[in-house]
Amino acid sequence: MDTCKKDMNIVIVGHVDHGKSTVIGRLLADTNSLPLGKLEQIKEMCRRNSKPFEYAFLLDALKDERAQGITIDIARCFFKTEKRKYIILDAPGHIEFLKNMITGASRAEAALLVIDAHEGIRENSRRHGYILSMLGIKQVSVLVNKLDLVNYSEEIYDSIVKDYTEFLAAAGVTPISFIPVSAAMGDNIAKRSENMPWYSGFTVLSQLDAFSEEPPLDDLPFRMPVQDVYKFTSSGDERRIIAGTVESGTLKVGDGIMFYPSGKKTTVASIEEFNRPKRTAVSSGFSTGITMTEQIYVKRGDLAVKTDEKPPVTASRIDVSLFWLGREPFCDNRRYYLKTGSAKVPMRLEKITYVLNASTLEKTVKPSVEKNEVAQCTLALERPVAFDISSDLASTGRFVIVDKYEISGGGIITGTPDDGKIAKDVARRNFKWEHGGVSLTERMERFGQKPLVIMITGRKNSDRKTVARALEKSLFASGKAVYYLGIGNVLYGVDADIKTGRSEDRDERDEHIRRLAETANILTDAGLIVILTASEIDEDDVYLMQTVLGEKIFTVRIGDAYDKEPAFDLAVDENDEKATEMIMRKAELFH
Amino acid sequence: MDHLDRLENRSIHILREAYSQFKNLCMLWSIGKDSTVLLCLARKAFYGHVPFPLVHIDTHYKIPEMIGYRDRLAKEWKLDMIYGENREALEKKLTFPDGNATRIECCKNLKTEALKNTLSGEWPRYRLNHAAGKYEKDANTEPYTGVIVGIRADEEGSRSKERYFSPRDKNNDWDIGDQPPEFWGQYKTDFAPGTHIRIHPLLDWTELDVWEYIKREGVPVVSLYFDQGDGKRYRSLGCWPCTNPVESDAKDLDGIIEELRSGKFANIAERSGRAQDKEDGGGLEELRKDGYM
Ligand SMILES: Nc1nc2c(ncn2[C@@H]2O[C@H](COP(=O)(O)OP(=O)(O)OP(=O)(O)O)[C@@H](O)[C@H]2O)c(=O)[nH]1
Ligand SMILES: [Mg+2]
Numbered sequence: 001m002d003t004c005k006k007d008m009n010i011v012i013v014g015h016v017d018h019g020k021s022t023v024i025g026r027l028l029a030d031t032n033s034l035p036l037g038k039l040e041q042i043k044e045m046c047r048r049n050s051k052p053f054e055y056a057f058l059l060d061a062l063k064d065e066r067a068q069g070i071t072i073d074i075a076r077c078f079f080k081t082e083k084r085k086y087i088i089l090d091a092p093g094h095i096e097f098l099k100n101m102i103t104g105a106s107r108a109e110a111a112l113l114v115i116d117a118h119e120g121i122r123e124n125s126r127r128h129g130y131i132l133s134m135l136g137i138k139q140v141s142v143l144v145n146k147l148d149l150v151n152y153s154e155e156i157y158d159s160i161v162k163d164y165t166e167f168l169a170a171a172g173v174t175p176i177s178f179i180p181v182s183a184a185m186g187d188n189i190a191k192r193s194e195n196m197p198w199y200s201g202f203t204v205l206s207q208l209d210a211f212s213e214e215p216p217l218d219d220l221p222f223r224m225p226v227q228d229v230y231k232f233t234s235s236g237d238e239r240r241i242i243a244g245t246v247e248s249g250t251l252k253v254g255d256g257i258m259f260y261p262s263g264k265k266t267t268v269a270s271i272e273e274f275n276r277p278k279r280t281a282v283s284s285g286f287s288t289g290i291t292m293t294e295q296i297y298v299k300r301g302d303l304a305v306k307t308d309e310k311p312p313v314t315a316s317r318i319d320v321s322l323f324w325l326g327r328e329p330f331c332d333n334r335r336y337y338l339k340t341g342s343a344k345v346p347m348r349l350e351k352i353t354y355v356l357n358a359s360t361l362e363k364t365v366k367p368s369v370e371k372n373e374v375a376q377c378t379l380a381l382e383r384p385v386a387f388d389i390s391s392d393l394a395s396t397g398r399f400v401i402v403d404k405y406e407i408s409g410g411g412i413i414t415g416t417p418d419d420g421k422i423a424k425d426v427a428r429r430n431f432k433w434e435h436g437g438v439s440l441t442e443r444m445e446r447f448g449q450k451p452l453v454i455m456i457t458g459r460k461n462s463d464r465k466t467v468a469r470a471l472e473k474s475l476f477a478s479g480k481a482v483y484y485l486g487i488g489n490v491l492y493g494v495d496a497d498i499k500t501g502r503s504e505d506r507d508e509r510d511e512h513i514r515r516l517a518e519t520a521n522i523l524t525d526a527g528l529i530v531i532l533t534a535s536e537i538d539e540d541d542v543y544l545m546q547t548v549l550g551e552k553i554f555t556v557r558i559g560d561a562y563d564k565e566p567a568f569d570l571a572v573d574e575n576d577e578k579a580t581e582m583i584m585r586k587a588e589l590f591h
Numbered sequence: 592m593d594h595l596d597r598l599e600n601r602s603i604h605i606l607r608e609a610y611s612q613f614k615n616l617c618m619l620w621s622i623g624k625d626s627t628v629l630l631c632l633a634r635k636a637f638y639g640h641v642p643f644p645l646v647h648i649d650t651h652y653k654i655p656e657m658i659g660y661r662d663r664l665a666k667e668w669k670l671d672m673i674y675g676e677n678r679e680a681l682e683k684k685l686t687f688p689d690g691n692a693t694r695i696e697c698c699k700n701l702k703t704e705a706l707k708n709t710l711s712g713e714w715p716r717y718r719l720n721h722a723a724g725k726y727e728k729d730a731n732t733e734p735y736t737g738v739i740v741g742i743r744a745d746e747e748g749s750r751s752k753e754r755y756f757s758p759r760d761k762n763n764d765w766d767i768g769d770q771p772p773e774f775w776g777q778y779k780t781d782f783a784p785g786t787h788i789r790i791h792p793l794l795d796w797t798e799l800d801v802w803e804y805i806k807r808e809g810v811p812v813v814s815l816y817f818d819q820g821d822g823k824r825y826r827s828l829g830c831w832p833c834t835n836p837v838e839s840d841a842k843d844l845d846g847i848i849e850e851l852r853s854g855k856f857a858n859i860a861e862r863s864g865r866a867q868d869k870e871d872g873g874g875l876e877e878l879r880k881d882g883y884m
Contacts, residue, residue: 037859074752076745077751085594087795099771216592227604227611228607230637232637245600245604275631285592285597285600287600287601325772400775404781405779406779410777
């Protein structure tokens with residue numbers, strides 16, 4: 001009876017042609033795990049094409065793979081023992097397909113690394129070993145294969161064990177075993193070999209069952225990247241559900257949670273289920289959904305954590321260790337996207353500390369990182385994101401880099417050069433925020449509106465203020481609670497201590513914008529629609545305001561385009577009589 | 592968390608990722624057990640709603656019971672149901688049962704071509720009007736850029752090499768020699784205009800997992816999967832001229848699960864009843880490169 005409920009993913013890696021696919025093919029054949037007739041079918045195919053039979057053909061299913069006798073892409077194969085169900089990921093060993101090897105290895109809990117005893121340790125034997133360490137795979141068993149070609153020599157086996165143990169130590173891996181095998185002959189694959197009386201350790205099969213399952217990450221701090229926010233109102237469902245997969249930790253109904261980078265806080269009202277018994281707690285690995293007691297603004301890209309646990313790091317510059325897989329080298333004159341958890345932000349390469357040859361572990365300093373190289377770098381993100389340092393919490397401490405449409409690299413976050421000051425201030429402000437006796441939801445119901453910040457901008461000489469006042473009047477007349485806050489009102493009051501009049505000073509300008517946004521934040525918390533005006537707002541200003549407000553702001557440009565303008569929600573002509581109406585419609589103020 | 596929980600939660604993560612990243616998303620529903628499990632996973636992921644259309648390619652050679660079952664569930668679960676077809680090939684009788692095409696050519700005509708042109712919106716799509724209770728020509732002809740498909744890696748060789756998010760180019764072709772990397776739950780969700788992405792949430796499931804899940808969750812499946820008393824049942828559902836029932840007396844879910852765990856099918860491949868897989872070696876790989884599921 002097959003009642004076991006445990007499972008494990010295993011990857012098999014190593015240099016090209018060292019026998020990975022043969023090991024797995026042999027394992028499947030010797031444990032009667034193949035579909036009936038499969039072995040005969042492959043033998044027949046080899047006979048028809050006058051090719052020698054290969055166990056590897058059981059996995060190398062693609063025409064090109066069989067024609068070239070190599071594995072091109074990772075194959076998933078299903079295998080089970082009394083103890084568990086396995087998915088074995090057979091990786092290619094050719095350097096050209098390193099991205100496929102990483103695709104497979106990143107899913108594995110344990111790895112088998114194959115070295116050909118006849119050929120010895122080769123470039124990718126080492127590179128793959130190093131990558132396993134970067135991917136955080138701790139259980140590695142090394143199979144020294146093709147011992148039939150070296151007369152089952154204990155001496156040769158011992159010397160490989162010695163040399164490779166040394167390399168792995170330098171790469172930060174401690175192998176849990178070495179096994180001498182011959183995949184072609186079936187020695188020490190599924191059954192103990194008679195040809196190597198000098199060896200008494202595991203066979204490949206018994207090693208698999210001896211790998212231990214990674215314990216669930218329930219004891220670590222709670223982390224859930226917000227994947228989406230659902231509200232299926234059109235189907236009559238009024239729940240607002242924050243959806244995501246719990247990366248680590250546990251969460252219960254009633255727990256205080258906080259969303260980073262904004263730092264907004266609320267309490268878990270419910271854990272939602274469909275066709276499953278209602279539950280009051282979830283833990284790592286669950287794709288779940290929660291509702292909150294206060295309707296704060298949360299969006300994809302935020303990281304949910306518990307208020308009484310270790311907070312994540314929020315920063316816009318990060319130190320990383322990465323591998324590059326893109327066809328084009330990774331360099332500092334291009335804009336990329338960084339994806340971590342559910343967040344996606346534009347980024348640039350700021351600095352390469354060194355480039356590492358993952359096979360020789362030699363470090364060099366170069367201006368760019370080429371395909372299949374590993375490097376230590378600093379990345380500059382266009383806005384702050386929340387994450388963990390990989391050594392604290394691996395699952396929220398890693399990222400990928402997208403170049404044009406392709407995932408072209410990935411790695412782990414090793415630290416931060418700065419501390420993302422504004423985002424941190426905002427998080428602290430939200431943490432310390434004193435809630436009044438009336439909630440924002442109640443205010444929204446009373447006023448019949450959602451608070452919103454509308455930023456009206458344009459060239460220096462554009463007539464922003466007239467539009468702003470007309471908009472304020474119209475909204476007020478139609479029953480909305482609205483306030484026009486001119487930047488002048490802030491400049492000479494709230495900003496009196498920093499106003500120098502040097503408009504080109506970027507730091508001073510940032511501080512003005514920050515204070516303007518902080519003031520607007522108080523007004524939106526009071527439930528108001530706030531209209532702001534400022535000249536020639538750029539993308540950085542918009543990001544800054546959104547960081548402070550934790551919400552999207554609605555941007556309108558009056559009149560002609562200007563240099564360095566951001567993407568606007570709306571652009572209207574100067575003197576357009578319909579400007580007010582257009583803004584009200586586009587900003588969806590009456591929904 | 593047991594094995595089925597792990598599979599379920601990973602699949603839900605993938606479905607949600609697809610929904611958040613693709614504006615024009617649809618799910619292919621072949622009415623078979625796998626895509627019906629996928630449909631149930633979607634209802635779980637989105638709390639009882641299925642927020643994208645379900646697309647069925649009607650070859651008109653499906654076993655009639657399947658279409659009845661499709662429309663019954665579509666109404667009951669308020670699904671946004673769409674079907675497409677290769678009307679021209681059907682009218683000109685360019686099919687295997689008509690004797691005018693090989694099995695592989697027939698699959699290309701009735702499935703691959705119909706699928707390609709239904710997804711791109713070039714051929715008419717028929718959408719279920721729930722109020723009127725019938726299908727009407729759909730006014731929306733925008734191409735789907737994300738297509739969720741219920742294939743499994745254990746079905747055959749080329750599927751064992753698939754990605755969860757797998758890009759298809761302008762001609763629907765699959766570049767199997769150069770697939771994008773995919774790790775740590777980060778998938779290929781950026782794509783060039785004119786191309787689309789196939790999304791495969793069930794890759795890690797085996798046939799046995801699917802049946803065990805059907806039993807655990809009470810997923811409704813067509814009765815063709817069970818022996819109705821003549822000692823035969825379908826193990827895989829396709830078009831009737833090319834799908835043969837297998838000898839089996841499994842009358843219920845327990846019977847099927849037993850047969851797969853340790854009984855007569857424990858070591859026999861599921862698609863062994865599908866004739867088009869055998870016609871020439873690597874036939875399915877070639878069909879799939881051209882856009883077959
Ligand atoms: N003599 C002998 N030959 C072996 C053994 N294991 C594998 N081979 C042969 O080595 C060759 C390569 O084996 P594969 O299993 O395809 O190697 P691989 O590591 O999967 O190669 P890639 O996936 O392309 O990196 C084949 O011709 C095998 O028959 C062994 O134990 N002894
Ligand atoms: Mg191989």
